[in-house]
Amino acid sequence: MTHVIELEGVVKRYDSAGAPALGPLDLSVAQGEALAVTGPSGSGKSTLLNLVAGLDKPTGGGVTVDGRRLDRLGEHALARFRREQIGMVFQFFNLLDDLTVADNIQLPAQLTGTTWRQTAARAGELMQLLGIQKHARAYPGRLSGGERQRVAVARALVNRPALLLADEPTGALDTASGQDVRELLVDLHRGGQTIVLVTHDLALAEACASRTIHLVDGHLALDTRTEVVG
Amino acid sequence: MTRFGSGPLGRVVRSGVGRRRVQTVVIAIATMMAVASAVVAGALIVASNAPFDHAFARQNGPHLTAEFDPAKTSAREIEDTARLDGVTASAGPYPSTSLRMVDARGGHLPPTTLVGRSGPHAEVDDLDLKSGRWAAKPGEIVLDASFSGPGFQLGDTLKTSDDAADSTALTVVGFALSAGRTADAWATPAQVSALASKDTQVSSQMLYRFESAGTKGQIAADRKKLAAAVPSGALLGTQSYLDTKRAADRGAAPTIPFLIAFGVLGIAMSVIIVGSVVSGAVGTGLRRIGILKAIGFTPREVVSAYVAQALIPAGVGIVLGVVLGNLLAAPLLEDTEQVYGSASLTVAWWVDLVVPAVALLAVAVAALVPALRAGRLRTVEAIAVGRAPRTGRGQWAHRAAGRLPLPRAVTYGLASPFAHPVRTLAMLLAVAFGTVAATFAVGLTQSLNAVSAAQDPESRAAVTVVSGGAGPGGGERRPAEGEAQPAPAADPARVAAAIESQKGTDSYYGRTEAQVKVAGLSGSVQATLYQGDAGSGRYETISGHWIEGPGQVVVPTGFLERTGTKVGDTVRVTLDQDTKVSAHRRRGLRHLR
Numbered sequence: 083m084t085h086v087i088e089l090e091g092v093v094k095r096y097d098s099a100g101a102p103a104l105g106p107l108d109l110s111v112a113q114g115e116a117l118a119v120t121g122p123s124g125s126g127k128s129t130l131l132n133l134v135a136g137l138d139k140p141t142g143g144g145v146t147v148d149g150r151r152l153d154r155l156g157e158h159a160l161a162r163f164r165r166e167q168i169g170m171v172f173q174f175f176n177l178l179d180d181l182t183v184a185d186n187i188q189l190p191a192q193l194t195g196t197t198w199r200q201t202a203a204r205a206g207e208l209m210q211l212l213g214i215q216k217h218a219r220a221y222p223g224r225l226s227g228g229e230r231q232r233v234a235v236a237r238a239l240v241n242r243p244a245l246l247l248a249d250e251p252t253g254a255l256d257t258a259s260g261q262d263v264r265e266l267l268v269d270l271h272r273g274g275q276t277i278v279l280v281t282h283d284l285a286l287a288e289a290c291a292s293r294t295i296h297l298v299d300g301h302l303a304l305d306t307r308t309e310v311v312g
Numbered sequence: 313m314t315r316f317g318s319g320p321l322g323r324v325v326r327s328g329v330g331r332r333r334v335q336t337v338v339i340a341i342a343t344m345m346a347v348a349s350a351v352v353a354g355a356l357i358v359a360s361n362a363p364f365d366h367a368f369a370r371q372n373g374p375h376l377t378a379e380f381d382p383a384k385t386s387a388r389e390i391e392d393t394a395r396l397d398g399v400t401a402s403a404g405p406y407p408s409t410s411l412r413m414v415d416a417r418g419g420h421l422p423p424t425t426l427v428g429r430s431g432p433h434a435e436v437d438d439l440d441l442k443s444g445r446w447a448a449k450p451g452e453i454v455l456d457a458s459f460s461g462p463g464f465q466l467g468d469t470l471k472t473s474d475d476a477a478d479s480t481a482l483t484v485v486g487f488a489l490s491a492g493r494t495a496d497a498w499a500t501p502a503q504v505s506a507l508a509s510k511d512t513q514v515s516s517q518m519l520y521r522f523e524s525a526g527t528k529g530q531i532a533a534d535r536k537k538l539a540a541a542v543p544s545g546a547l548l549g550t551q552s553y554l555d556t557k558r559a560a561d562r563g564a565a566p567t568i569p570f571l572i573a574f575g576v577l578g579i580a581m582s583v584i585i586v587g588s589v590v591s592g593a594v595g596t597g598l599r600r601i602g603i604l605k606a607i608g609f610t611p612r613e614v615v616s617a618y619v620a621q622a623l624i625p626a627g628v629g630i631v632l633g634v635v636l637g638n639l640l641a642a643p644l645l646e647d648t649e650q651v652y653g654s655a656s657l658t659v660a661w662w663v664d665l666v667v668p669a670v671a672l673l674a675v676a677v678a679a680l681v682p683a684l685r686a687g688r689l690r691t692v693e694a695i696a697v698g699r700a701p702r703t704g705r706g707q708w709a710h711r712a713a714g715r716l717p718l719p720r721a722v723t724y725g726l727a728s729p730f731a732h733p734v735r736t737l738a739m740l741l742a743v744a745f746g747t748v749a750a751t752f753a754v755g756l757t758q759s760l761n762a763v764s765a766a767q768d769p770e771s772r773a774a775v776t777v778v779s780g781g782a783g784p785g786g787g788e789r790r791p792a793e794g795e796a797q798p799a800p801a802a803d804p805a806r807v808a809a810a811i812e813s814q815k816g817t818d819s820y821y822g823r824t825e826a827q828v829k830v831a832g833l834s835g836s837v838q839a840t841l842y843q844g845d846a847g848s849g850r851y852e853t854i855s856g857h858w859i860e861g862p863g864q865v866v867v868p869t870g871f872l873e874r875t876g877t878k879v880g881d882t883v884r885v886t887l888d889q890d891t892k893v894s895a896h897r898r899r900g901l902r903h904l905r
């Protein structure tokens with residue numbers, strides 16, 4: 083079984099004094115797994131996600147994603163790695179307000195040098211899939227929270243990333259919109275997408291993760307495998 | 313960068329430019345104003361720095377003006393000198409003579425070099441016809457542009473001598489400018505040759521440009537070659553452009569330091585504005601930068617995007633600024649032209665290239681500094697809502713302001729500028745520079761006008777009357793050769809009475825030039841003598857005051873040095889009778905408002 087994520091003795095400290103925000107932590111995530119990361123506020127969930135995304139560097143230990151040692155890559159290489167291998171979804175969407183929905187979705191694909199035609203086709207396909215094609219020319223500011231999050235998911239998937247990372251994707255959404263996103267994640271997991279999902283929402287974790295880890299004060303407190311219920 | 317145009321960078325840049333209108337417009341206007349002022353300043357610097365060089369180069373002026381004696385050498389031999397080693401261009405030979413012409417009122421002109429040319433254009437000494445046309449037939453004359461004024465106008469008639477029988481009438485048909493000052497007046501070659509007589513010798517003028525003519529020594533060597541090429545004694549005289557240049561450059565360009573400051577201020581202002589606007593864009597766009605990095609923009613791409621976001625409106629501003637600068641420079645260059653009497657001026661082509669290039673570079677650098685900050689920004693912090701990088705900036709100011717007995721909203725506002733000291737300082741500097749530049753622009757125009765007016769008090773007079781013969785105090789008498797009788801001397805008292813009887817005369821003064829002797833100085837000194845209300849003929853004084861009555865004199869600074877006197881001292885000046893006068897220093901042109 084190939085591992086998409088391999089963490090070995092990973093430690094992250096934000097200040098030299100006191101306990102680390104995360105770790106030491108060992109963790110492997112297999113291809114096609116949907117991992118939910120739960121835990122109380124401040125337990126280090128986002129910290130873990132950022133390390134895996136290559137947005138931040140560990141204070142110690144090794145972070146290997148898709149066969150690459152992220153802790154040893156420079157800023158430039160990390161950016162290239164991110165654009166090709168990682169799709170990210172955030173609690174507050176983080177769309178570019180001054181680009182249209184279609185442009186937001188296409189931007190990461192264009193960064194990788196994909197042709198305009200292919201990019202447009204892929205974006206169209208995703209918008210169709212996520213039911214946002216009628217908003218293609220709109221600016222994100224006009225959209226509801228649930229619609230925005232679907233745009234964010236489309237943007238995260240446009241490059242068919244090896245890894246989809248989501249940090250509280252339903253945190254800012256009402257119940258109905260949250261339900262939409264949940265179904266979306268379940269579908270993606272069924273399609274074989276490797277996912278790491280950070281959430282407070284145990285129901286969400288239960289619904290769409292094949293495995294759940296629980297962090298407390300930066301330490302792994304629980305690691306359970308579950309059967310996905312549709 | 314292939315991904316720039318329709319690619320992601322281009323898209324991000326365009327959205328950054330298009331959807332942030334205030335920022336875009338501010339950058340465009342700031343660079344436009346800066347470039348316009350720098351172009352104006354640059355053009356004026358070039359124009360006033362080397363008015364001679366400028367005009368001389370444009371007219372392909374002669375390095376050496378030579379006069380040959382046609383009696384001692386053939387036209388053929390003179391023409392052959394054009395093919396001498398080291399001669400790169402030449403013009404002529406032209407018939408040339410020296411005359412003392414008489415104007416319609418009987419006044420004598422100083423000795424005038426009259427050259428016969430069939431047109432103003434030539435390979436060397438390509439004249440600028442400032443007004444009128446070129447002499448087409450005998451009886452017509454083109455005067456040097458410095459003559460143009462109330463004294464000499466198109467259509468006036470000059471006589472070649474006082475002697476009615478022997479005199480030729482020449483009608484002024486144009487005014488032309490020769491940067492190399494090869495002549496004071498021009499007529500057709502046939503007309504000049506026809507003037508040849510016992511008293512008026514006609515020589516042949518040749519104009520040369522040489523390969524090497526940068527120094528006195530090189531010019532001397534060139535002259536030697538010319539002299540050797542013709543029979544001994546055939547080369548009557550030469551005039552080097554270096555001497556003409558020295559005379560022309562004297563007293564020019566007192567405004568240059570101001571102009572340089574003006575241009576630098578403009579560019580500095582735009583650098584500050586662009587820097588702080590981009591810095592503001594980075595500061596308010598932290599989340600945007602974080603997003604760009606999260607989806608895979610490399611730091612370099614983020615930097616490019618933010619620099620380009622400034623460069624696009626700056627580029628537009630620069631183009632508009634060049635256009636505006638050229639428009640604004642035109643009237644100012646005209647002022648400069650009046651002050652320095654140089655040929656008609658346009659903005660030097662390289663100013664239009666160098667200023668935009670420098671401005672573009674300056675804007676790029678100004679934008680680069682905050683853009684680099686954006687590139688280095690830590691993504692996690694930028695993107696995490698509610699966890700924007702907080703550096704504890706200005707905490708002390710907030711604490712200090714909080715203690716003031718004022719409403720909290722007010723104290724918060726008071727402390728805010730201290731949280732961004734660099735940005736606040738930049739804005740203050742921009743405002744200060746803007747004010748200075750505006751003051752400067754106004755002051756500069758006024759200064760140039762003041763210089764122009766100070767140089768020519770006569771231009772302040774509503775009416776200028778030139779009378780023949782002696783002026784007050786028995787001015788210079790210039791009896792022409794073979795003159796039957798001297799021009800009748802106007803009686804100053806009767807002139808004064810005639811002017812006073814004119815209705816509506818507010819004030820008047822008379823002035824004349826005379827050679828006077830000053831005790832302790834060898835040779836004579838050119839003096840201007842006034843009669844009547846001399847106050848309105850006033851030159852600006854550096855120290856002391858203008859003449860208020862008899863027994864007073866205003867002198868140039870150099871006079872004080874030569875005589876070892878200071879303002880308030882008494883010098884002895886001899887004219888017809890002894891006159892005791894006190895000296896006052898005259899203000900030069902260096903002193904600008």
Ligand SMILES: Nc1ncnc2c1ncn2[C@@H]1O[C@H](COP(=O)(O)OP(=O)(O)OP(=O)(O)O)[C@@H](O)[C@H]1O
Pocket residue numbers: 096097103121122123124125126127128129130692693
């Ligand atoms: N950039 C940072 N600088 C300093 N401390 C940080 C930074 N980011 C996180 N921390 C600290 O590290 C610890 C873990 O933070 P993290 O954001 O990973 O928690 P979390 O589990 O995601 O919390 P939440 O559920 O509230 O999002 C916290 O104590 C937090 O204060």
Ligand SMILES: [Mg+2]
Pocket residue numbers: 127128129249
């Ligand atoms: Mg978190």
